[in-house]
Amino acid sequence: MGTDTVRAGVADETAGRRREQRGWYFYDWACSVYSTSVLTVFLGPYLTSVAKNAADADGYVHPLGIPVRAGSFFAYSVSLSVIVAVLVMPLLAAADRSGRKKPLLAAAAYTGAAATTGMFFLGGDRYLLGGVLLIVANAAQSVGTMLYNSYLPQIALPEERDAVSSKGWAFGYAAGALVLVANLVLYMGHASFGLSESAAVRICLASAGLWWGAFTLIPLRRLRDRRSATRQSTAPGFRQLAATVRDMRRHPLTLAFLLAYLIYNDGIQTVISQASVYGSEELDLGQSTLIAAVLLVQVLAVAGALALGRLARTYGAKRTILGSLVAWAVVLGAGFFLPAGAPGWFFVLAAGIGLVLGGSQALSRSLFSHLVPPGKEAEYFSAYEMSDRGMSWLGPLLFGITYQLTGSYRDAIISLVAFFVIGFALLARVPVRRAISDAGNPVPERI
Template identity: 35%
Template sequence: MQAEKKTIYAWAAYDWANSAFATVILATVLPIFYRDVAGVNLPGNLATSYWGYTQTIAMLIIALLSPLLGAAADYSGAKKKFLKTFVILGVTGTALLFFVGSGNYLIASCFFILANLGFAGGNIFYDSFLPEISKSVSIDHVSSLGYAAGYLGGGLLLAVNLILISKPALFKISSSIRASQISFLTVAIWWLLFSLPAFKYLPEPEQDLSDLSVVKYWQIALKRLQFTWTNLHQYQELWKFLLAFWLYNDGIGTIIRMATIYGREIGIAQSDLIGALLLTQFIAFPCALLFAKIAAKITAKRGIYLALIIYIIVTLYGYFLDSAFDFWLLAAVVGLVQGGAQALSRSLYGSMIPADKSAEFFGFFGVSSKFASLLGPTVFAYTAQLTGDSRYGILSITIFFVLGIILLSRVNVEKAREEY
């Protein structure tokens, strides 16, 4: 049992590690840096739109790769090796952001896409360990523990970087721009350092792959992927859940990726934006665990309903946002439900899939979210560019939550668990 706890804590430690990327790179410092520095020469709200399109390209690449990678990881028994590879890729791309300067929005987009490939690709293999390490422990609890650790770890490094950027002179740094560049390096170091427990303690079956060529390896992976896809109709309830998740998680992801640059566009100060997102992290930490308790009482599905209704209120209020106080308020409300919605979605899905095909099915889980993530930022960016006002972009995200609730209501969870 002690060894099992060590494995679970090592798994959660990876969420602590890579959530620094989510907080600093995805949600706060880089979007502001992209608008104010990398995209400083872009007119109007083009920097905001280009950031949205950058998200779309990044998600397209990982969406195309994720099912193949999931199937390959299951076949080879090399989930941990794949995880290590993508961590190195993500850490490298993140560190390269240090070299982005004024007007370099194309370079910033390229380095971000590289880093995001490492982040999103690594999460496929990280998520696939969940059913395997939760055999004698509540999967809702373990999933929520991971998200809670992520929010706390990501929040701590964000707090350090907030001080670094707002008071650069205290650290003998020449400017807040240089401090932002240094913050990208801190993410790379943090991510790599706290990934080490996962590299050491997560299980990896011993398997001799010496006689398997690279070409043959991918051929087998593609055949397995094709088999899973053609037989997905056997898991009708699981398929319905994926469609629902595809929609509402796209809405959640779009808010995470676009909220800060949207707030910067309407004139909210950088310190308020980063501070408010920091508040989100620390509220989300206990609330992710709280949602596990809520799920135990009302079921995970109903817990997700609760979170999505609150997200609808957030997007509607976001249209009228015009002050730092409004942004702080919305950030606090998002913190109440963000971790819970994500943790319960992951654990609910994990409870409905065949355990012996966890990486393969989490590959499909990744595809459903990554392809969906193509749509949200694109809708936001195109709506904002078409209307010349990003307020309509944030309003357009409401539909993702409404349709997600409708589709989720049609999922029979117990029937899904009986389908395999």
């Protein structure tokens, strides 16, 4: 009878954990549509056109009296959103201690969803409204992602995390592809629906916010809060961040992994943000080709995330990530030689990016989760997310400087190989099994 009771308890615990994992996947499903349809495809060109409508004769807008070239307004708004996110995240880093992560996740998600839905009202010359909504939505997504990531070590056993993290990324890319297809049907056929091009874009933007808000209900119903048993500092805000940084210094191998991740992930983010510029300016490809390539990346990223998750079961997360970094370098090398005016080869490049994109990011998240001391998940993932955001300027800067010096986008794109080479070298030197043990976590059989 005692054995049966124990087995029943284990079965109930496993069922509860699986339920939370399925709910957790759906936050990626909810918020990734914002990244794909809003940030990557529609908002940049549309907000730039709105800013140009409001510009003076010299092509400048004047937010708060500051002269800003209309074509730069979107980029500056994205940069400001990063600063806002970095300022807010330390205030939430103590969520583990309070045991109130779920309400904070809800607040971040619905703030971002509301701001994104409000983009329906971006018309005429309302560029300032667009900038404010972008800053709020982008910062909210960053904060929500930090809280969402911090659940991973709480809802998955060490041996499950690679697969769980990979499935989360796959869910996100699947949602992004699904909604992007619907958006493109509306956008390309707007006249047949009796809509102007502007109205179609505004509906696409708002639909991402409604999607984000609706599907966030699932993780909020299934995830549960846990109060940390670990005694932590009660200092708020940046004093808490300073305490976290001091604590991380006691785990130098965790810091070593974080440094490697920041470098190669900066390369990944720069490729994502600059690939369309490379395609349009260097390869002379049209907007429809670029949008189709984004869709291809989304579809293949689902398969890539799941495939690399499976490889990690056999070869370990570290080796699989290292292999993906080699693949990234090869893809960029191939991109350097792409002929202009040949969309077929650009689609091949997009396919290569899609196959390694989701897996390299998902496995990095799961590997970092092993390096976080128990009870400090939100603290450490706050530092993880802030460091990621804080370094995200370096890759675009190298890309821009290389283009400025050489006048060639081909040289600019190949310069990004440096991030993957350096990241590979730093990650290869991290003894992850010892790092996991030093963090106070059980070491999986294969990592």
